[in-house]
Amino acid sequence: MKIAILPGDGIGPEIVAQAVKVLNALDEQFELETAPVGGAGYEAAGHPLPEATLALAQAADAVLFGAVGDWKYDTLDRPLRPEQAILGLRKNLGLFANLRPAILYPELAGASTLKPEVVSGLDILIIRELTGDIYFGQPRGVRECPDGPFKGQREGFDTMRYAEGEIRRIAHVAFQAAQKRDKRLTSVDKANVLETFQFWKDIVTDVHKEYPDVALDHMYVDNAAMQLVRAPKKFDVIVTGNMFGDILSDAAAMLTGSIGMLPSASLDANNKGLYEPSHGSAPDIAGKGVANPLATILSAAMLLRFSLGRDEQAERIENAVKAVLAQGLRTPDIHEAGTTKVGTEQMGDAVVAALA
Amino acid sequence: MKIAILPGDGIGPEIVAQAVKVLNALDEQFELETAPVGGAGYEAAGHPLPEATLALAQAADAVLFGAVGDWKYDTLDRPLRPEQAILGLRKNLGLFANLRPAILYPELAGASTLKPEVVSGLDILIIRELTGDIYFGQPRGVRECPDGPFKGQREGFDTMRYAEGEIRRIAHVAFQAAQKRDKRLTSVDKANVLETFQFWKDIVTDVHKEYPDVALDHMYVDNAAMQLVRAPKKFDVIVTGNMFGDILSDAAAMLTGSIGMLPSASLDANNKGLYEPSHGSAPDIAGKGVANPLATILSAAMLLRFSLGRDEQAERIENAVKAVLAQGLRTPDIHEAGTTKVGTEQMGDAVVAALA
Ligand SMILES: CC(C)[C@H](C(=O)O)[C@@H](O)C(=O)O
Ligand SMILES: CC(C)[C@H](C(=O)O)[C@@H](O)C(=O)O
Numbered sequence: 001m002k003i004a005i006l007p008g009d010g011i012g013p014e015i016v017a018q019a020v021k022v023l024n025a026l027d028e029q030f031e032l033e034t035a036p037v038g039g040a041g042y043e044a045a046g047h048p049l050p051e052a053t054l055a056l057a058q059a060a061d062a063v064l065f066g067a068v069g070d071w072k073y074d075t076l077d078r079p080l081r082p083e084q085a086i087l088g089l090r091k092n093l094g095l096f097a098n099l100r101p102a103i104l105y106p107e108l109a110g111a112s113t114l115k116p117e118v119v120s121g122l123d124i125l126i127i128r129e130l131t132g133d134i135y136f137g138q139p140r141g142v143r144e145c146p147d148g149p150f151k152g153q154r155e156g157f158d159t160m161r162y163a164e165g166e167i168r169r170i171a172h173v174a175f176q177a178a179q180k181r182d183k184r185l186t187s188v189d190k191a192n193v194l195e196t197f198q199f200w201k202d203i204v205t206d207v208h209k210e211y212p213d214v215a216l217d218h219m220y221v222d223n224a225a226m227q228l229v230r231a232p233k234k235f236d237v238i239v240t241g242n243m244f245g246d247i248l249s250d251a252a253a254m255l256t257g258s259i260g261m262l263p264s265a266s267l268d269a270n271n272k273g274l275y276e277p278s279h280g281s282a283p284d285i286a287g288k289g290v291a292n293p294l295a296t297i298l299s300a301a302m303l304l305r306f307s308l309g310r311d312e313q314a315e316r317i318e319n320a321v322k323a324v325l326a327q328g329l330r331t332p333d334i335h336e337a338g339t340t341k342v343g344t345e346q347m348g349d350a351v352v353a354a355l356a
Numbered sequence: 357m358k359i360a361i362l363p364g365d366g367i368g369p370e371i372v373a374q375a376v377k378v379l380n381a382l383d384e385q386f387e388l389e390t391a392p393v394g395g396a397g398y399e400a401a402g403h404p405l406p407e408a409t410l411a412l413a414q415a416a417d418a419v420l421f422g423a424v425g426d427w428k429y430d431t432l433d434r435p436l437r438p439e440q441a442i443l444g445l446r447k448n449l450g451l452f453a454n455l456r457p458a459i460l461y462p463e464l465a466g467a468s469t470l471k472p473e474v475v476s477g478l479d480i481l482i483i484r485e486l487t488g489d490i491y492f493g494q495p496r497g498v499r500e501c502p503d504g505p506f507k508g509q510r511e512g513f514d515t516m517r518y519a520e521g522e523i524r525r526i527a528h529v530a531f532q533a534a535q536k537r538d539k540r541l542t543s544v545d546k547a548n549v550l551e552t553f554q555f556w557k558d559i560v561t562d563v564h565k566e567y568p569d570v571a572l573d574h575m576y577v578d579n580a581a582m583q584l585v586r587a588p589k590k591f592d593v594i595v596t597g598n599m600f601g602d603i604l605s606d607a608a609a610m611l612t613g614s615i616g617m618l619p620s621a622s623l624d625a626n627n628k629g630l631y632e633p634s635h636g637s638a639p640d641i642a643g644k645g646v647a648n649p650l651a652t653i654l655s656a657a658m659l660l661r662f663s664l665g666r667d668e669q670a671e672r673i674e675n676a677v678k679a680v681l682a683q684g685l686r687t688p689d690i691h692e693a694g695t696t697k698v699g700t701e702q703m704g705d706a707v708v709a710a711l712a
Contacts, residue, residue, distance in 0.1 A: 078548075078554065081548065083548045083549075087549070113470050113471055113474045113585060113586055113587075114469050114470055114471065114585075115469055115470065115471055118469045134490075134516060134549075134550065135549055137513070138503075140550075140551045140552075141551050142551060142555055145517075145519045147494075148519075149521075150519030150520070150521045150522060153519045153520045153521050154519070154520050154555070155517050155518060155519040155520065155555070156517065156518055156550075156551045156552035156553070156554065156555025156556065157493070157515060157516060157517035157518075157551060157552055158515075158516040158517075158550050158551050158552050159513060159514075159515060159516070160490060160513060160514040160515070160516060161501075161511050161512065161513040161514075162511060162512055162513075163501045163504075163506030163509045163510070163511040164506070164509045164510050164511065165505075165506045165509050166506060190599075190602075192434075192437065192439050193439075193443070193490075193491055194490065194496075194512075194514050195496045195497050195498060195512045195513060195514050196496075196512035196513055196514050197512070198434065198512065199498055199510070199511070199512025200512065221602070221603055222602045222603050222606040223606070225581070225603045225604070225606050225607040225610075226606045226607060226609070226610040226615075228607075229469060229470075229585065229607055229610040229611060230469055230610050230613075231469075243546075244603075246546075246577070246578045247577055247578050247581045247600075247603060248581070249578075250578040250579070250581050250582045251581040251582060251584075251585055251607065253582070254581075254582040254585040254586050255585060257586075259582075
């Protein structure tokens with residue numbers, strides 16, 4: 001079993017190093033191979049997703065990804081910017097199903113900006129379609145405005161689209177995930193305005209016939225954004241498109257106040273996947289040894305479970321993370337009075353120790 | 357001065373009735389003319405935006421709008437559904453600038469699901485472009501997928517687009533609004549993925565040159581959704597497109613916990629406008645006399661200020677609303693222990709009394 005390790009930029013290398021330490025501390029050893037991606041890819045090979053990196057990701061059984069992006073690349077042409085690496089990996093590997101749990105660890109309830117009674121025990125799963133929608137739709141660009149009151153001016157434009165099969169496959173993933181949880185699925189759309197999402201709603205409704213044990217409801221995206229703030233615990237599983245999912249999954253993660261704890265998985269049709277923390281590359285704290293490695297370590301656990309079928313090893317890691325939290329260890333992002341502040345490496349070491 | 361009164365559906369008629377009572381209690385009398393819209397328009401004339409209603413709105417100096425929508429119209433063809441009325445009014449009247457304040461009244465701090473220290477004193481203004489973007493872009497529909505792995509299947513599609521002039525005019529509105537406040541403007545985009553919003557960012561940056569006294573920053577929409585949850589008070593004015601604005605303005609409103617208090621204005625190039633509460637038609641509580649009329653009453657105040665230039669009258673109404681809150685009067689949506697629960701009419705009467 002081979003795992004591609006793509007640390008990326010900013011805090012990526014230091015947090016991925018901790019996850020690698022944890023993987024190396026397991027009984028079973030996996031083949032780990034590292035390659036540059038994002039700004040690091042651009043520095044090493046002139047492209048955010050160097051050919052050799054893509055080839056490694058394609059050949060591996062799973063990918064552990066850190067984070068990409070740094071202000072210093074903001075002035076590059078868009079195709080050379082770090083975030084193109086993650087878009088390219090998703091598209092090239094066919095990683096259409098993004099699973100983002102938003103879980104509030106009981107020990108970290110205080111970190112949330114929401115009142116404890118609103119978020120304590122929060123456990124929702126957002127499933128975001130990841131290879132379609134306005135992220136990849138063609139045509140797109142800047143052109144001369146063809147009609148209307150602004151005719152003849154320049155205009156920026158993009159195409160939103162979802163084909164039937166694309167909606168069906170993500171709906172199946174979502175219904176099956178709901179079956180393993182509280183059997184409630186909320187499909188988020190904007191069917192009252194967008195043709196794409198009226199179509200989405202119709203297809204999800206049709207797929208529902210195959211999952212009579214799951215309760216399905218439909219919610220407009222603006223309302224979903226409100227309900228996440230008002231009563232997030234009412235949700236079980238949410239499924240939505242790429243663009244709405246980008247916004248809602250980040251909002252949901254932030255409800256916990258501890259986005260440094262949240263892993264994510266991006267899966268293809270055969271459960272091959274890319275695993276990454278839900279947070280970004282945080283260039284402002286890179287190299288300072290203060291970043292929280294737990295989201296990346298938990299991403300490695302997801303990798304073991306979903307792509308390698310090593311449920312037991314995954315659980316060992318998850319229990320080790322719970323143990324270090326119970327010991328009171330906290331990186332600065334989740335630190336509060338009465339707990340012990342530790343750095344990135346110390347946290348990684350503590351997880352390794354807790355594995356035993 | 358003529359005001360078109362469009363009560364609409366659900367709680368629309370009862371809350372608009374209170375605002376009308378308040379308008380009639382002012383020293384100066386305005387000509388008020390009522391017409392059906394939304395589901396009520398469909399019932400009366402077979403269309404959510406009957407011709408006579410549109411003509412009235414066009415002829416009037418301003419429009420006071422209640423709310424539209426009811427589940428019973430969900431099965432109608434989309435062009436006949438209530439929400440088409442509001443889209444049609446925006447487009448036909450050229451109401452491109454939607455101003456949505458998210459303000460937390462000190463007396464209502466407890467209503468928020470966020471911790472008091474995170475939201476107390478919240479006062480942000482979201483400016484949403486309202487007649488462009490993927491809401492109106494052509495082409496759109498369901499077609500045969502022209503290429504890619506789903507070629508030949510049906511696909512839903514829509515077009516996102518913004519012309520230069522559309523971005524310029526909303527940017528001017530936003531910079532000028534910021535000049536009257538804390539002089540900080542956040543432009544929300546998704547320039548890292550969308551051509552439309554890279555273009556948006558470039559144009560907003562260019563318009564900024566005319567407003568050197570305003571500090572401009574750019575934020576990705578997913579990050580904006582997070583920052584609204586994490587530290588909403590850091591924002592002053594936010595400007596964004598129609599689709600992102602739909603989502604973010606509702607999220608921002610919900611941060612206050614008292615969306616029943618929040619008015620909105622949708623303005624054309626000459627400050628003619630449509631004014632409506634930020635909440636919806638709430639068919640579940642329609643006719644029960646429990647809906648909060650204050651957002652609609654405050655919308656009437658915005659109408660007086662922005663479209664009729666009656667600042668003094670607007671302020672009188674706003675002060676009357678503050679007075680009834682200080683008296684401890686609360687509709688059920690904002691009621692808490694120690695305050696006096698009142699119904700829709702009582703609340704309207706109390707505002708009229710407080711005008712004196
Ligand atoms: C970096 C960016 C292109 C990306 C996205 O929008 O998908 C990020 O926000 C994410 O959610 O992984
Ligand atoms: C009813 C709907 C079409 C509308 C919109 O999406 O603009 C509403 O959500 C709003 O924000 O006024």
